[in-house]
Amino acid sequence: MKAKKGQVRVITGNAVGAYGAMVCRPEVVAAYPITPQSEIAELLSQFKADGVLDAEYVEVEGENSAMNVVLAASIAGARVFTATSSYGLVFMYDALQETSGFRAPVVMVNANRETPGIHAVSSGQQDMISARDTGWVQIVVENDQEILDQTIMAYRLAEDYDIQLPVMVNYDGFYLSYLAEAVEIPNIEDVDEFLAPLKQQPERQKLVPGVSIGCGTHGMEMGYVEARYKHCMALERVKNKVDEIDKAFGDYFGRSYGGQIEEYRTEGAEIIVLASGSAAGTVRTVVDTKREEGVKVGMVKLRLFRPFPAERLIKALKGKKAIGVIDRSLCFGWKYGPICMELKTLAVNIGAIPILSYIDGLANLDINVPHIERVIDEVNAAAQGKPYQEVTWIPMEE
Amino acid sequence: MKAKKGQVRVITGNAVGAYGAMVCRPEVVAAYPITPQSEIAELLSQFKADGVLDAEYVEVEGENSAMNVVLAASIAGARVFTATSSYGLVFMYDALQETSGFRAPVVMVNANRETPGIHAVSSGQQDMISARDTGWVQIVVENDQEILDQTIMAYRLAEDYDIQLPVMVNYDGFYLSYLAEAVEIPNIEDVDEFLAPLKQQPERQKLVPGVSIGCGTHGMEMGYVEARYKHCMALERVKNKVDEIDKAFGDYFGRSYGGQIEEYRTEGAEIIVLASGSAAGTVRTVVDTKREEGVKVGMVKLRLFRPFPAERLIKALKGKKAIGVIDRSLCFGWKYGPICMELKTLAVNIGAIPILSYIDGLANLDINVPHIERVIDEVNAAAQGKPYQEVTWIPMEE
Amino acid sequence: MVIKHKNIFKTESAWSNADEKLLCLDTGSWRTERPVLDKEKCNYCGLCALYCPPQCMKDMGDYFEADLAFCKGCGICATECPRKAITMVPEGEFADEG
Amino acid sequence: MVIKHKNIFKTESAWSNADEKLLCLDTGSWRTERPVLDKEKCNYCGLCALYCPPQCMKDMGDYFEADLAFCKGCGICATECPRKAITMVPEGEFADEG
Amino acid sequence: MAARMLASAFVLEGKSVASFPMYGFERRGAPVVAFTRVDDKPIREKTQIYTPDCLIVIDPGLLALTTLFTGLKPEGVFILNSPKKLTEQPDENLKTSGVVNATQIAVEEIGRDIPNTCLLGAFAAATGWLELKSILSCLPDYLSGDILQRNLKSTERGYREVEVTKW
Amino acid sequence: MAARMLASAFVLEGKSVASFPMYGFERRGAPVVAFTRVDDKPIREKTQIYTPDCLIVIDPGLLALTTLFTGLKPEGVFILNSPKKLTEQPDENLKTSGVVNATQIAVEEIGRDIPNTCLLGAFAAATGWLELKSILSCLPDYLSGDILQRNLKSTERGYREVEVTKW
Amino acid sequence: MVEKTKKKSRVFNYFCEEDQFAGGVAWCSGCPLELTARFVPKVLGKNVVFVGTPGCAAPVLHGQNVGAWHRLAYMASVMTGVPSKATGLSRYYRRIGQDATVVCFTGDGCATDVGFQPLSGAAERGEHIIYLAYDNEGYMNTGNQRSSATPLGAATTTTPVGKIGRGKTTVSKNMPLVMLMHRPAYMATATLSHLEDFAKKLVKAKEKVKEGFVYLHVFSPCPVGWRINSNMSIEVCRTAVRTNYFPLWEAEDGKPRFTVEIANPKPVAELTKLMRKFSHLKEDGLAELQKAVDERYALVKNLCDAYK
Amino acid sequence: MVEKTKKKSRVFNYFCEEDQFAGGVAWCSGCPLELTARFVPKVLGKNVVFVGTPGCAAPVLHGQNVGAWHRLAYMASVMTGVPSKATGLSRYYRRIGQDATVVCFTGDGCATDVGFQPLSGAAERGEHIIYLAYDNEGYMNTGNQRSSATPLGAATTTTPVGKIGRGKTTVSKNMPLVMLMHRPAYMATATLSHLEDFAKKLVKAKEKVKEGFVYLHVFSPCPVGWRINSNMSIEVCRTAVRTNYFPLWEAEDGKPRFTVEIANPKPVAELTKLMRKFSHLKEDGLAELQKAVDERYALVKNLCDAYK
Numbered sequence A, B: 001m002k003a004k005k006g007q008v009r010v011i012t013g014n015a016v017g018a019y020g021a022m023v024c025r026p027e028v029v030a031a032y033p034i035t036p037q038s039e040i041a042e043l044l045s046q047f048k049a050d051g052v053l054d055a056e057y058v059e060v061e062g063e064n065s066a067m068n069v070v071l072a073a074s075i076a077g078a079r080v081f082t083a084t085s086s087y088g089l090v091f092m093y094d095a096l097q098e099t100s101g102f103r104a105p106v107v108m109v110n111a112n113r114e115t116p117g118i119h120a121v122s123s124g125q126q127d128m129i130s131a132r133d134t135g136w137v138q139i140v141v142e143n144d145q146e147i148l149d150q151t152i153m154a155y156r157l158a159e160d161y162d163i164q165l166p167v168m169v170n171y172d173g174f175y176l177s178y179l180a181e182a183v184e185i186p187n188i189e190d191v192d193e194f195l196a197p198l199k200q201q202p203e204r205q206k207l208v209p210g211v212s213i214g215c216g217t218h219g220m221e222m223g224y225v226e227a228r229y230k231h232c233m234a235l236e237r238v239k240n241k242v243d244e245i246d247k248a249f250g251d252y253f254g255r256s257y258g259g260q261i262e263e264y265r266t267e268g269a270e271i272i273v274l275a276s277g278s279a280a281g282t283v284r285t286v287v288d289t290k291r292e293e294g295v296k297v298g299m300v301k302l303r304l305f306r307p308f309p310a311e312r313l314i315k316a317l318k319g320k321k322a323i324g325v326i327d328r329s330l331c332f333g334w335k336y337g338p339i340c341m342e343l344k345t346l347a348v349n350i351g352a353i354p355i356l357s358y359i360d361g362l363a364n365l366d367i368n369v370p371h372i373e374r375v376i377d378e379v380n381a382a383a384q385g386k387p388y389q390e391v392t393w394i395p396m397e398e
Numbered sequence C, D: 001m002v003i004k005h006k007n008i009f010k011t012e013s014a015w016s017n018a019d020e021k022l023l024c025l026d027t028g029s030w031r032t033e034r035p036v037l038d039k040e041k042c043n044y045c046g047l048c049a050l051y052c053p054p055q056c057m058k059d060m061g062d063y064f065e066a067d068l069a070f071c072k073g074c075g076i077c078a079t080e081c082p083r084k085a086i087t088m089v090p091e092g093e094f095a096d097e098g
Numbered sequence E, F: 001m002a003a004r005m006l007a008s009a010f011v012l013e014g015k016s017v018a019s020f021p022m023y024g025f026e027r028r029g030a031p032v033v034a035f036t037r038v039d040d041k042p043i044r045e046k047t048q049i050y051t052p053d054c055l056i057v058i059d060p061g062l063l064a065l066t067t068l069f070t071g072l073k074p075e076g077v078f079i080l081n082s083p084k085k086l087t088e089q090p091d092e093n094l095k096t097s098g099v100v101n102a103t104q105i106a107v108e109e110i111g112r113d114i115p116n117t118c119l120l121g122a123f124a125a126a127t128g129w130l131e132l133k134s135i136l137s138c139l140p141d142y143l144s145g146d147i148l149q150r151n152l153k154s155t156e157r158g159y160r161e162v163e164v165t166k167w
Numbered sequence G, H: 001m002v003e004k005t006k007k008k009s010r011v012f013n014y015f016c017e018e019d020q021f022a023g024g025v026a027w028c029s030g031c032p033l034e035l036t037a038r039f040v041p042k043v044l045g046k047n048v049v050f051v052g053t054p055g056c057a058a059p060v061l062h063g064q065n066v067g068a069w070h071r072l073a074y075m076a077s078v079m080t081g082v083p084s085k086a087t088g089l090s091r092y093y094r095r096i097g098q099d100a101t102v103v104c105f106t107g108d109g110c111a112t113d114v115g116f117q118p119l120s121g122a123a124e125r126g127e128h129i130i131y132l133a134y135d136n137e138g139y140m141n142t143g144n145q146r147s148s149a150t151p152l153g154a155a156t157t158t159t160p161v162g163k164i165g166r167g168k169t170t171v172s173k174n175m176p177l178v179m180l181m182h183r184p185a186y187m188a189t190a191t192l193s194h195l196e197d198f199a200k201k202l203v204k205a206k207e208k209v210k211e212g213f214v215y216l217h218v219f220s221p222c223p224v225g226w227r228i229n230s231n232m233s234i235e236v237c238r239t240a241v242r243t244n245y246f247p248l249w250e251a252e253d254g255k256p257r258f259t260v261e262i263a264n265p266k267p268v269a270e271l272t273k274l275m276r277k278f279s280h281l282k283e284d285g286l287a288e289l290q291k292a293v294d295e296r297y298a299l300v301k302n303l304c305d306a307y308k
């Protein structure tokens, strides 16, 4: 560990997002306000007004433009940042696809919120799920400190020459965006140092005036296939890269998160709860209690959602007796929650064990201790060969 | 069969889409032109100019508005129609989510095309995949006649009181949109008759001026969960409904398509090719040849993509020895093609047999006979226990 | 699945209906000041009632009276009254009334 | 996987570069008529060259000449020439030339 | 469009047809390919045609393409729009060819460089797969009025003026 | 905001804290709830608090809520902003309560109806979980200038004027 | 004792309907938006169908579960879809002969920014809808961020004042004139200090929407975001008119005319001093703002004069 | 024999750069868009960065695999993102001191319809970009569908003529004036018959974009879609100017002035007869179109007069 101790402040998840961006010295920032993200846009504006942040700040007229602005600036060579949530995320959908297709290393934080359809200003991971086919890297974090640390790691990942992909850092809106915790804000020079390895890499292609070069050209037939193939291969490379960067971050700053997934008390565990986001924190506490009661339960926290960390999940879950997956969102057209549905793709590799899908915490509802206890009890029973229910909408049964 | 013989015309898939809409007597139509769909917008305009189509036709300024127009008209009580493709589909993404969340029985045809990111004016199912999390019903068809028949069936499905969901009818852009085939256009009175059962059902809620009633209200907490739950349950109901309507259509018009999936020579088959869209037609011919050669191969054609026809697929595939899945699109973040990835979710139920993923036909490339022969040969080898490659990008190996 | 949830909406999607439930806040409790009328000065022009944002002024025949259940105490009526017939008085002074 | 495909792009994404490959169509073949100049009438004002959409007129010092590799035969030069120095002649008449 | 007219004509003769064009990226000028399948049974393949029975070339410039005849079936027929006659067998696979100056006929009859219907006439004559009258009776589905009349003439002239060679 | 100031004060005393509000749909006026967790160990739960150790009520109107005290731990503390004193034990679970007329103090000191900092003072006094000076030294992180001075006063008065009852 | 005239204001005569809203709705104290929302259906009548979106007017358009804030029909929308939804409704209602006044009711943020494209499109198509934009010069519901309608120099949470920052650096989008150039069947500016003027315009809007598109731009200060004392918000409206900061005019078939003319306009400082969002402006800042105001007023005046 | 003056047109003096395009580019024969695309960088120079989108100008912006149609830097975009992408580029280039002229190059369809919102937003923010909209009055690349810029009565594939249909039923969006009301640093209308006028405006655009936003609206008839003989497209441009159908003007800092004034404007029928998209119009149809043209011209004229 080389980094000096940073400043500890009690700030909200949103403020953490803003600080996380700021210490990475983005050069072009564009954002449009939306609950529960607005505070980020405001704070970055304030940083700029106070001369603390030396960036172009573009007050765009909508999210679609926010993404286009940072995409283009990134292609021109800038380090860029933006932030959104829900309605904003789905309104920039075409731009999201373009950004990953152009291989622009944009970093965005997304404060998870329910998507339009049924109007709601409330927490839920549906927006993240809605963007799973955009070709972005998607990471989910659990608490405020992780928002900050992951934002820094996101730059190191996105701008890596072997990756060149946009990265979305997701955190639960409301539950984290407004949660004030004590957070250590690293010194900006230490962040410079951590991101310095990027400078040793070959330069990525940039759009330069006066040079006969064009970006976003038509990929014709095999040109198209090639570009898509490279995109998919880069996503494959992301998996190990996430582990490596997490380790490097730990070595340097003294905090690390397990990379693609985190295993919590999985050693000797017979059953596993798979969770992501802020709910993972609560799951930890219940795992501890249940362990004390003698239940051999562990938790796997999904940190990387895109690309889906298939290999590490298989490794972590192989040999277990049953799994419960908690989803804070829906997978339309399937009975299971989306993370559960994707996990089941690996069922053949994991073994034909019970995988129980739980849908909970939609629309600001709590994923609380009794809910998680229930999950563990049911998964435990299933592990012992008892009959079980494949899918449970917890709130509908209360 | 009761319907009289319709008029046979040699027209393109797009024209078929326009006729398909017209015979259902939509009251409000909105569309924005885009290759390869534009012909639909043009033909519907011409029908209207010629007095053949008695509908409001709204020449919107973009696809996002097209969807909003028909959504609202539908909520007011109208039968509505729209058509798009690719860039248009992803630009109306927020509106797509709203439409399904509002449970508006909008019918849309989508001429499949590659999505932005890498610019391309070419065929591919990526747009359909990009919309899989919108809560829409998504159906894929194989040929021109099916475009027309499925459009009619789509109204019967969407407006069914037990369903009340928007339905997207997908067909391969270029390969079908511009393909001229002889198509039977049913008599409009027969279509009226086929859709008449909708009139016997209870009326869905409509937005009426002067009445204290509001649509798209905030679903708070359990209100939200309830609405989402109903949405998911309606999607579950779609599955059987699709089978029923297909049967009813067959009884009445003499053409039917198998409902959620079609099984082609699956009886006695040991290996299966799972395909969708226009490629399925070519697969049929290769299956026939291979059968003659003694290979016990059959095809399953995926017609319903959302909701995913899990139960019928399990039934059709259980006991087979190996499966090859042909995807004309990608599932970012997974190695497999998207339909293959979803199919694998069912692997535990189907049995631990080899499932081979093939990615082919991107960006207007052909999914041709040699490719399909290769797929069948490899799947056949895998069925015999030979080692196999999990994922193959066919064009990259050529 | 044992659904214990009792449906909130009769419809498939989320429709609201004021006849079923008219949402209403106790905005009277926001008030820190209360409009007090000097009936002598009032000439029943109704400007106070017209400008009152929550439109909570009741027509009393020859003067207007704020509905204290809803009056937010903004003071617009007092400012806008051409006759200065309305005064804003701190709520504290009415504490005993309930 | 045995990748036989040879990369088209050097970069990760799709970048084009006219120095590497300047796309160019044989637009000369679109022509059904060809501009023919009467040098006597021409006063070298250059309007034909300025208005020519594909900008295919070459400056020959005291007159302009269409590059027949690219001239699309639109006839604008002939229409716009203030001296009527250009005539459009059907390509058929030049069939033997090539 | 011509491909569709051809398809309609075959349908009139009781065949199944499937016809589709592949567009280039460009607005115009770049080669556009159209495929038409004809069969007695329903057509299920939805692919490009790699081994055609007949090749119709509208732009004689394409003769320079080395791959032009790749896949053309033995006994295949080749129809060419060109003012010049073929002096030698363009491809060894090729047994029958029909050349017609469709551009000129079109310019004369229709007044514009739209050689397509003329080539349909030539197709019917050179292949013998289709009656001229089937084509003629399909045109009114696509054209009307004066333009129709002109195209009917152009088709007929194609039928009559095509020069068929057996190699 | 008040919840965050409280959290900061605890951090100053070396505790771990996690504090978050739940917003209603409305712009203002509707009840807004904020939760603060304090612990010696890192806090991992990210849920609402169902069984609080202390309940601070800013709007006395909420006393009418029948569920107000649901979950309050035995030995729990209840802080109320009200001009009126509590004449009877509001809930049988409740052992300690502190009442202060924070609205009035705020109006007097700050000039506006912002009773929050005053209630923090009352909280420190009634619970004894926190030193007054920890709160006071946190306020400059959130406020400045004249407003800070006024709030400091308001906090102190809350600390001094809260009327603590043990039931 | 003062002589009482006992004559109620004429504005009452424009009302054809009771207040359609619940007594207690969650608008901030003193907010003219509340007055706007309640006033509009009183004049337009029961067959108003509101189309609305997130923003401070959400009570106009979003119920909560089965509950609603008012007794009118309405449709909630994402910010990107308001006028398009109104189009769908109005087209169908007209088709079936259903009497309806379809009213889009959004803030300036939706109208000038993230929902501007469909608004412009609906105007171009001449849809039979009324679009009412209440202009509080920012995104208020999300916490007072700048919108395209935020004026030069104003401090908002995204154009904050700081060491370097001096409020918004560009003038606002001149939305009334931008919309005039769309040549709606009818359009007008209005504000809450001039209620009879507003009522007349609503009456005209209801009439002219039968011919085509109607746009209403309502100046609606935000006491909370602009930092105005709650009792002064109507006075702010009035002062905006009297300083020519917000001139009152209307245009039938593209021909503008003033409905209120100000003989001796006051300086804009009279307006800015009523609120604190401009309190950091020094003399030069105020002079710049005054220049922007003058320039804009001259533009409207020129156009009005041309059509006299 | 006519006396030869041997004096080359002055327009040549505005060129500072060779043609940047390949000799053979896939624009239709006689299309003024091709002339526009080739003309612009000749005047603006090598550091132009084009941002473009699908449409007939795609060659300006989309290469094909590694190949490109021209030798300039460019960025391709979806239709919804052009001015926002230009913003991102221009902000960064200015920040690092890179000389660049960022030019959005789109059709009217993108500018007035599906890409209008970001255009309006960029104008409001005063971004340092040039937005050039070539106006061929429809979506040409997708097959001549109507756009918001399609004029009253014009037949397109989505406003076709038929038993009932009579072409477009609404007037076009008055885009130049809508943009004027955004008060760009500079804006101008231009067309291809008046090349010196156009060149001067480009030179001014390059200068004024240093101060803020620049909008150029270039009338660019589509020989194919409008059904004009290919040799007549420049004449159509000229006639559009001479009939006041498309007046030539510019506005620095919001102050419009004519750059070409027409003494005796010809009736619009002189224009419509040069193409077939209006050929179904009877006398009344033409009269309506004439009225629309007159009304619009009067509006510009009033504004120009006001700033004289």
Ligand SMILES: Cc1ncc(C[n+]2csc(CCOP(=O)(O)OP(=O)(O)O)c2C)c(N)n1
Residues within 6 Å of the ligand: A032, A033, A034, A035, A063, A087, A088, A091, G054, G055, G056, G057, G078, G079, G080, G106, G107, G108, G109, G110, G111, G114, G136, G138, G139, G140, G141, G142, G147
């Ligand atoms: C696409 C999208 N982006 C952002 C938001 C977040 N949002 C909700 S309300 C609001 C402000 C609306 O401003 P305005 O229309 O002016 O209304 P006001 O809040 O001022 O009443 C915003 C940005 C949203 N709902 N949708």
Ligand SMILES: Cc1ncc(C[n+]2csc(CCOP(=O)(O)OP(=O)(O)O)c2C)c(N)n1
Residues within 6 Å of the ligand: B032, B033, B034, B035, B063, B087, B088, B091, H054, H055, H056, H057, H078, H079, H080, H106, H107, H108, H109, H110, H111, H114, H136, H138, H139, H140, H141, H142, H147
């Ligand atoms: C979101 C979206 N919708 C539709 C299209 C299809 N499209 C491609 S080009 C085009 C027409 C563009 O019109 P305009 O901008 O006027 O350019 P022109 O074709 O006239 O040159 C359209 C609608 C698209 N590319 N993206």
Ligand code: SF4
Residues within 6 Å of the ligand: C037, C041, C042, C043, C044, C045, C046, C047, C048, C049, C063, C064, C080, C081, C082, C083, C084, C085, C086
């Ligand atoms: S405004 Fe004043 S005078 Fe008029 S009715 Fe109200 S209180 Fe009376």
Ligand code: SF4
Residues within 6 Å of the ligand: C034, C035, C048, C051, C052, C053, C054, C055, C056, C057, C066, C067, C070, C071, C072, C073, C074, C075, C076, C077, C078, G030
């Ligand atoms: S104080 Fe405000 S809310 Fe109360 S009556 Fe007066 S104007 Fe209405």
Ligand code: SF4
Residues within 6 Å of the ligand: F027, G026, G027, G028, G029, G030, G031, G032, G033, G056, G136, G140, G141, G221, G222, G223, G224, G225
């Ligand atoms: S935030 Fe402003 S505009 Fe919104 S309700 Fe409150 S005072 Fe009115």
Ligand code: SF4
Residues within 6 Å of the ligand: E027, H026, H027, H028, H029, H030, H031, H032, H033, H056, H136, H140, H141, H221, H222, H223, H224, H225
């Ligand atoms: S379609 Fe029209 S605008 Fe497009 S290149 Fe051809 S002539 Fe020009």
